[in-house]
Amino acid sequence: MSDVLPTPPDLSVADPTSFAGVVVDQVSKRFGEKVVLDRCDLAINKGETLVVVGRSGQGKSVLLKHIVRLLEPDEGRIWVEGHEVTALERSPLMELRKKFGMLFQGSALFDSMTVCENIGLILEEHTDWPDERVRARACECLELVGLVGTEDKLPSALSGGMKKRAGLARAIVMEPEYILYDEPTTGLDPITADAINDLIIKLQRELNVTSIVVTHDMASAFKVGDRMAMLNDGRMVFHGTVDEVRGSDHPAVRQFIEGRADGPLGVF
Numbered sequence: 174m175s176d177v178l179p180t181p182p183d184l185s186v187a188d189p190t191s192f193a194g195v196v197v198d199q200v201s202k203r204f205g206e207k208v209v210l211d212r213c214d215l216a217i218n219k220g221e222t223l224v225v226v227g228r229s230g231q232g233k234s235v236l237l238k239h240i241v242r243l244l245e246p247d248e249g250r251i252w253v254e255g256h257e258v259t260a261l262e263r264s265p266l267m268e269l270r271k272k273f274g275m276l277f278q279g280s281a282l283f284d285s286m287t288v289c290e291n292i293g294l295i296l297e298e299h300t301d302w303p304d305e306r307v308r309a310r311a312c313e314c315l316e317l318v319g320l321v322g323t324e325d326k327l328p329s330a331l332s333g334g335m336k337k338r339a340g341l342a343r344a345i346v347m348e349p350e351y352i353l354y355d356e357p358t359t360g361l362d363p364i365t366a367d368a369i370n371d372l373i374i375k376l377q378r379e380l381n382v383t384s385i386v387v388t389h390d391m392a393s394a395f396k397v398g399d400r401m402a403m404l405n406d407g408r409m410v411f412h413g414t415v416d417e418v419r420g421s422d423h424p425a426v427r428q429f430i431e432g433r434a435d436g437p438l439g440v441f
């Protein structure tokens with residue numbers, strides 16, 4: 174398949190120790206026999222929104238989890254603002270994680286806690302705020318994602334799209350500098366999806382948040398992204414500004430962004 178894909182770009186960073194942002198440096202990961210990431214390189218500049226696209230099962234969620242070291246690479250290194258995440262001891266790793274908000278693909282809410290408690294949990298862990306302040310901040314974030322009125326419900330009482338938005342409220346509750354969004358608009362109606370796109374843009378513009386957005390939703394990708402990278406067979410096979418991607422005449426890139434079954438990427 175490699176001859177039908179674009180020539181992989183050189184995304185290596187000469188000196189990750191002085192790079193303001195995130196550097197993924199030759200990261201490889203396998204599960205059993207399956208190689209998921211294969212010497213993957215990627216760099217995210219401070220303040221930008223990078224969209225990662227790629228077919229299902231190509232390792233996008235696995236890549237995001239490596240950035241905050243929820244998964245350990247077999248080989249390679251990850252750097253954040255010059256710190257090698259993959260080498261940090263537990264305590265500095267916990268400090269660094271405070272800069273990150275993560276929206277998990279499956280929302281990952283605790284079933285036995287109310288929505289408000291789920292959102293406030295991270296504040297309980299990392300601040301000494303009184304309960305009222307924690308609740309007020311959680312409510313503020315729920316309002317931002319359009320979930321006023323769900324505060325005291327259990328996640329099981331929410332629809333899939335509402336859970337997704339609750340997960341997003343939790344991702345932003347600590348006012349993170351970096352947000353990792355795993356499929357932020359999947360399962361949302363088009364109007365809510367666009368409101369989430371607007372929120373992603375607002376967070377970047379007003380708070381200078383640096384984001385990595387994994388998505389299959391090309392309308393969202395083009396709207397929120399500054400740059401776009403495509404993961405295939407464990408590596409980034411295409412990379413460019415959203416305008417470059419839009420204007421690309423490469424058949425594999427066009428197939429993906431136009432969502433067609435026929436083309437060099439095949440179906441399965």
Ligand SMILES: Nc1ncnc2c1ncn2[C@@H]1O[C@H](COP(=O)(O)OP(=O)(O)OP(=O)(O)O)[C@@H](O)[C@H]1O
Nearest residue numbers: 204207209227228229230231232233234235236278
């Ligand atoms: N913890 C794990 N243990 C074993 N295999 C895993 C684990 N996590 C992911 N995988 C495998 O790694 C591959 C990539 O998974 P990943 O979830 O990153 O795909 P993805 O690109 O996010 O797909 P999708 O678009 O469907 O979300 C899959 O084959 C998956 O089965």
Ligand SMILES: [Mg+2]
Nearest residue numbers: 233234278355
């Ligand atoms: Mg995924």
